[in-house]
Amino acid sequence: AQSVTQLGSHVSVSEGALVLLRCNYSSSVPPYLFWYVQYPNQGLQLLLKYTSAATLVKGINGFEAEFKKSETSFHLTKPSAHMSDAAEYFCAVTNNDGQNFVFGPGTRLSVLP
């Protein structure tokens, strides 16, 4: 069985500050990992994905995430937060046949002026 935990249901940062959203996963097989973003009243959009290629993955809007097998982590970072980054962020895991996507509970990011 696969599972995802996201530490911190709500993270607040100042505009221009580093963004760090944490994701840890549990999987009995090599995982494929995703970060999705959900803006208010919109559907989930893919930010980035890890599919066993490079461990450092770059996504849209300046976000990146690093897969660390030893720590079973896939934390999301952005060097400098922008007001438009305020949204809900979800980490998700699946296996190599892509049948069962499991989502974490989400982290709400607030960006303060």
Place this chain on the structure above:
Amino acid sequence: DTGVSQNPRHKITKRGQNVTFRCDPISEHNRLYWYRQTLGQGPEFLTYFQNEAQLEKSRLLSDRFSAERPKGSFSTLEIQRTEQGDSAMYLCASTTSSDTPISNTGELFFGEGSRLTV
């Protein structure tokens, strides 16, 4: 617009009534998923289809819930005898199957959801 389309966007109903949601996936996608999302939570898996076959159902999906994808294109999710606990956002997502390497697939494309208020 060639994205995933869901209708209606918002449904208000009385307890005990039946409701049906429709999802039109991206046309070339053979996999279709239904998720439920409540406030402050991540999407919870309900069921998924590969073409017209329903391959997996969550234990969350009580016998009041039924989903179909009759021709392998659009899908419907029906909830019979709705209860207050059914109030949630129902999300549909589509993708291609992993006959090709996962790096070319694996991404779920979501619709904007159908919000149910009971």
